[in-house]
Amino acid sequence: MNTTMHKIRPWRDNDDPVGAYPPHARPNLSRSRMRQAVSRPLSILLIDDSPSERALLRARLKQIGHKVTEAPDGIRALSHLEKFRRHSDLILLDICMPGLDGFETATRIRALEKEQAEGWLPIIFLSGKSNPHDIARGIMAGGDDYLTKPVNTTVLKAKIFAMQRIAEMRQQLLDMKRRLEIQAHTDELTRLPNRRHFLAILDSEIARARRHGTPLSIAYLDLDHFKRINDSYGHDTGDAVLRKVSATLDGGMRTEDSIGRLGGEEFCICLPGSNAEQGMEPCERYRSLLESLVIDNGTAQGLKLTASFGLTGFNRISDNRSTLLARADKALYQAKQAGRNRVGVVLPDKPSP
Ligand code: GH3
Ligand code: MG
Numbered sequence: 001m002n003t004t005m006h007k008i009r010p011w012r013d014n015d016d017p018v019g020a021y022p023p024h025a026r027p028n029l030s031r032s033r034m035r036q037a038v039s040r041p042l043s044i045l046l047i048d049d050s051p052s053e054r055a056l057l058r059a060r061l062k063q064i065g066h067k068v069t070e071a072p073d074g075i076r077a078l079s080h081l082e083k084f085r086r087h088s089d090l091i092l093l094d095i096c097m098p099g100l101d102g103f104e105t106a107t108r109i110r111a112l113e114k115e116q117a118e119g120w121l122p123i124i125f126l127s128g129k130s131n132p133h134d135i136a137r138g139i140m141a142g143g144d145d146y147l148t149k150p151v152n153t154t155v156l157k158a159k160i161f162a163m164q165r166i167a168e169m170r171q172q173l174l175d176m177k178r179r180l181e182i183q184a185h186t187d188e189l190t191r192l193p194n195r196r197h198f199l200a201i202l203d204s205e206i207a208r209a210r211r212h213g214t215p216l217s218i219a220y221l222d223l224d225h226f227k228r229i230n231d232s233y234g235h236d237t238g239d240a241v242l243r244k245v246s247a248t249l250d251g252g253m254r255t256e257d258s259i260g261r262l263g264g265e266e267f268c269i270c271l272p273g274s275n276a277e278q279g280m281e282p283c284e285r286y287r288s289l290l291e292s293l294v295i296d297n298g299t300a301q302g303l304k305l306t307a308s309f310g311l312t313g314f315n316r317i318s319d320n321r322s323t324l325l326a327r328a329d330k331a332l333y334q335a336k337q338a339g340r341n342r343v344g345v346v347l348p349d350k351p352s353p
C-alpha cells in the first residue's frame, strides 16, 4: 500500500484551520462551515485582571468578528451575568486574578446557572498555568476547555467554533425535548390537552383550591348522538366536527377555565374560582355556543349538534380527583337521561365553601 507521510508543522496565526491538516487528519469541518460558524458573531464575556491581556484578546476577538464585554475580576463578572446572562454566548476566563480566582468564578457561574434555571454557558479558561493539575481543576470547576497563554488566534478561533457547535447541538436537543413534551401532552386530532395532561392540570387546580380554600368546579361534556354523525357522514366528517367543537370551546372559554379531550367525543372542563352554582353560567354559555354552531364539511352542509354537560363542585374536605370525576359523570348521566342538550348538576355532599 502506498502511504504518504505528512509533516505537521506548528500552527501559525494565519493558518487555515482545516487546510493546515494533512488530508487523513483533517477535522470534519468544511471550510465553508468553519467560515460560516466563525463569522456568526458571538457575545463573549472576557474575564481577566490584566488590562493589557484584555486589550490584546479584545483586538483578536473583534478581528474574528465577535462582540466583547470585559470584566476585570470574578465579582464584577458575576454581577454582569446576573443581569445580562441572556446576552452572553461564551466566557473566556483567566485563572490568576485577585479576589475570586478563575476556578472559584467558574464554580459560582455554574451555581448561578442552577439557581436561575439558566442554560449552560460555555467557559474556556485562558491561563499562563500549564500544569496538568490546573487544567484538571479548571474542568472540574465547570470549565469546558483550557488554553494556555500566549493563545494562538487560530486555535482560539477553532475552540470557539467547537463550543458554538456544542451549544447548538445542545439547543437542538432542548428544542426536540420541548417538541416531544408538547406532543406527549397534546391530543393529536383536536390539539387540546390530552387526558393525561388535563388530569395533571386538574390535580394542580385541586391542590391550589385546597391550599387557598378557593372554589373549584368541573364539568364533563359529551356530544349528543355523535355516533349518528359518523354513521351518516363518515368518520372524516366526525373528525372535522370534533376539531371544530374543540376550537370553538377553546376559543370561547374564560381565561381561567381549561378544557381537555378525555377520549372519543368526551371532554372535561375545569372551572377554578367557581363553585357548582357559579359554574352553571359559563357551562350554559359553552352549551349554547355549541348549539349555535353550524358545520360545513364536504357533504355535511349546515350540520348542527348539541352537547350535554355534567357539572359538580369540589369539596376540599371530602373530595379527591376520583370522587370529583365520578360525581361529574353522574351529573352527565342525569343530563343525558333528562333529554340531552343541557347542563346536569350534582352538588357535592356539603356545598363547597
Ligand atoms: P350519546 O348522546 O348518548 O352520547 O350518544 P353518542 O352517539 O354520542 O355516544 P356513543 O358512545 O354511542 O358514541 C360515541 C361515538 O363517538 C362512537 C365512536 O365511533 C365515536 N368516536 C369516538 N372517537 C372518535 C374519533 O376520534 N373520531 C370520530 N369520527 N368518531 C369518534
Ligand atoms: Mg356522546
Ligand code: MG
Pocket (backbone or CB within 6 Å): 222, 264, 265, 266
Ligand atoms: Mg360518549
